[in-house]
Amino acid sequence: MKKSAITLAVAATVGLGTIFGGTPAKIEAESISKLKGEQNNIQEKRSDVKLDINQANDKISELQGQQADVKSDMKSIDFAIGDTTTKINEKTAKIEETKAEITKLQEETKIIKERIEKRNELLKDRARSYQETGGVVNYLDVLMGSTSFSDFIDRANAVATIMNADQDILKQHEADKKELESKQNQVEKDLSDLKIMLADLEKMNQQLNAQKAEKDKLLGTLIDQEAEEHEYMMDLKEQEQILASQEAAIQKAIKMEQEAQARAAAEAAAAAAKNNQANSGGGGGASTANPGVSSGYWTQPAVGRFSSGFGGRGDGNHYGVDIANSTQVPIVAAADGVVIKSYYSSSYGNCIFISHSINGQVYTTVYAHMSSRIAGSGDVVKKGQQIGVMGNTGASQGQHLHFELHKGPWTQDKSNAINPVGIVPMP
Template structure:
């Protein structure tokens, strides 16, 4: 459309130029004739006819007068026609220019709207991409959860077996005393005083965060911070159910414990490094890693969780570690 309009405007401008030149030439001719009339006076065509010497001369003079008058009328008519055509073509050219300007404005507006639509589309695509990445991360998290649950089963079975073997080795000769001691411990598994000696502090440092709501989320453990490269130790005897690098926990170790028939799980997260492997048996106080700042962490610290039962994604089994250990 724009190309055709520009071609038409160019053609109109050429025609307008030609008309202006023709009109200018004709105006010069008419001015010249007007000057001639002024110099010789007004022509009386009747005197010309009466002054004829014969009928033949009269006819000749009549024909000449008619020719002159007709020529003058034709010249003036052509001049008027050309001016009218010039005006029409100039108006047509102006109308086309206005249409082109309006079209240009509409194109700018359309382009602006398309740019907005493109931006909205890009935003939607980015949002979908972010959601896809979130889903992918969630998928990986689910894979981690399933792997943890599977490995916990094996570790718990092994921890229970180890505890059973230890009980057999330290069983007293008197069955009644052994039953009495076992009953006393089982009845008070939730009382820290009765479990004295079973648990130990996993790291030396200052307590910076406790179990509960934090930043509108449930903080399922405690944080122990220290600027030194302090060792992280197992809080109790148990079996390493998982030792790996997690996107959220960083370098993390999960340990399954069986204490007086009750299963516990401890978590040691954000460590700089790990020194135990999955499936390995550990003793209370044995080093499992070095305090660090890996995964989704802000500052060097140990994130320590204690679960009465298995660890799960909702962390519904989380209990307050401060009820079992002292900082």
């Protein structure tokens, strides 16, 4: 690296190093372009997430449209079920009516049969009594007893009339009986037709009910899918928020670097004016101006027992390390930086995300499960500055600090997570 007079002068500046590690101007110029690159990356990620959000929105609209279709289908099916149910009730009533009619016809037929039998008995009795009592003779007596021919004719006619009347009544009865029987046949045929229609209707109703159950199941699935999509959307929105905060933090870092550079340039000009007074050597000024550098950029985020390392741990990957303590110890910023996010998450509990810029490299640290948070979003924090208190909030079993280090911004898939051991001092 070529060291110009300006670089050396800048190295002597104090304010600059406090937040971003006190690096020479050349590196700071690079750091600004690195930060801008990081900002571009985040912007790209944000537009990806926005695209995902739009797609999720489309998907939700589509699912809602499908639900409306299914509901409209179900309404039609309901109407059809109502219609067939009405018809079933009508046919059932008609069947009852027909059965009653059959019973009535059977009774009428029975009565007619009895009448025919009685009439037959009567005729047989009469015939028998004619024979037994010499009916023919008596009959002849009747005829012979006539006083004149016309009387004879009258008597003969009377006898014939009586016999014919008997025959007529019998014929009439037989005709009635036949008519009733044919009526009964017709009604029985009607009944069997009605039963077939009823069975068809009941089958149709069963099919409709099965269709409705199927649609109901489909609707349930669509509702579940929509709920999932909403949940995914929430995740995306949280992601977008974090990205936006990170972008703002980087924007802030760029502004601070630029201000620091402007200050450095001004001081360099002043130093040049004074000329050969203060600086006879190179980096000596830098080291005395930045006592923090000797103890490193990083500090231990909490006092306690190192209870779990990075990676593995059965249930998916462990993207951080755990420091446990039975007392409520302070949690401190592991390096200088800007708080990206300070919020409560169902998994992380009370958590804080800090963006650090070290020689233009963005790092993100995460402090999770705290009992309380002291730093807020947008705060500029110093290495070792308290940001919260160790706790057991969110998805945590036992009081501990879950600490993550990401080389670059924090992402949903935690692809930038690295093992902090060897970088950040640990117990």
